Amino acid sequence: MSKPFRNTIVLALLFSCLVAVPVGASDPVHWGYDGDIGPEHWGALTPEFAACAEGREQSPVNIPATAPVNPPELRFDYRPSAINIVNNGHSIQVNYEPGSTLEAGGAVYELVQFHLHGLSEHTLNGAYTDMELHLVHKDAAGHIAVVAVMIEGGAHNPSYEAVLANMPAEEGDPLTVPGTMANASQLLPAEQSYYRYNGSLTTPPCTEGVAWFVLATPVELSTAQIAAFRSLYDHNYRPVQPLYERTFLRSASLPPTGLPGTGGPGAAAGPGILLAMGLCLLAIALGATRQTSERGRPASRRGCDRRQ
Numbered sequence: 001m002s003k004p005f006r007n008t009i010v011l012a013l014l015f016s017c018l019v020a021v022p023v024g025a026s027d028p029v030h031w032g033y034d035g036d037i038g039p040e041h042w043g044a045l046t047p048e049f050a051a052c053a054e055g056r057e058q059s060p061v062n063i064p065a066t067a068p069v070n071p072p073e074l075r076f077d078y079r080p081s082a083i084n085i086v087n088n089g090h091s092i093q094v095n096y097e098p099g100s101t102l103e104a105g106g107a108v109y110e111l112v113q114f115h116l117h118g119l120s121e122h123t124l125n126g127a128y129t130d131m132e133l134h135l136v137h138k139d140a141a142g143h144i145a146v147v148a149v150m151i152e153g154g155a156h157n158p159s160y161e162a163v164l165a166n167m168p169a170e171e172g173d174p175l176t177v178p179g180t181m182a183n184a185s186q187l188l189p190a191e192q193s194y195y196r197y198n199g200s201l202t203t204p205p206c207t208e209g210v211a212w213f214v215l216a217t218p219v220e221l222s223t224a225q226i227a228a229f230r231s232l233y234d235h236n237y238r239p240v241q242p243l244y245e246r247t248f249l250r251s252a253s254l255p256p257t258g259l260p261g262t263g264g265p266g267a268a269a270g271p272g273i274l275l276a277m278g279l280c281l282l283a284i285a286l287g288a289t290r291q292t293s294e295r296g297r298p299a300s301r302r303g304c305d306r307r308q
């Protein structure tokens, strides 16, 4: 092997290692829900967590009574999965086998994992529910969508037992539970209307660009089931974050975050979009007149093909 060629390979390997293993990945920053590593300090723990303090589209949020409730048009195609369960020090999480999908607004996301919070993270008109389930999905490009299921005290729920009966008491590596399957479709309420907004992960690094679908109808767990989870995690929830300029989305305008131009059920051009297109064309015509007179060339169309 010639020396320049060998050097090229060494450099390529070195570069791929740098890309694959970000600095600090082997030494994760310790965070929690209490004291000086609690939610109000996450953003200062490391520059990688800066979004926790500086982000303007953070989760969870309070869902006001005026937020539009979208019809149950999410398409869940969840298959049973072997239970690979982990106590990760922040929650109990079940890693899901590939092949279960959520279709929303023309985008298809794969279910990656679900986990529980010992009090709800989202509030509805200021009110908490007893727990909250997060089903975390990714699409092929890596965009994240989270479906939140609010949980309140009530009847015993056998669908959650496969998880609750196999929770590792101590933080550690994932365990596969032999002979038991998880079925995420049975963790959902029968009625699946939802609130939709753009937010973030609710744990560090608080990454934004997450499409949130908060199901409006809660499911029930018994007092004993809630107590079983809370014996491990009774306050692993982040306080609600400011909405800033965000609004809750109606289903006719539901492009998932970061997915421009995705159509889908209910996403056909409505009166609002036609009006916007008309205004855009008018702006082009007026701009072209001005630009032509000022600079002798037509105006750019840039910015006029953005979705509303």
Ligand SMILES: [Zn+2]
Residues within 6 Å of the ligand: 115, 116, 117, 134, 202
């Ligand atoms: Zn969560």
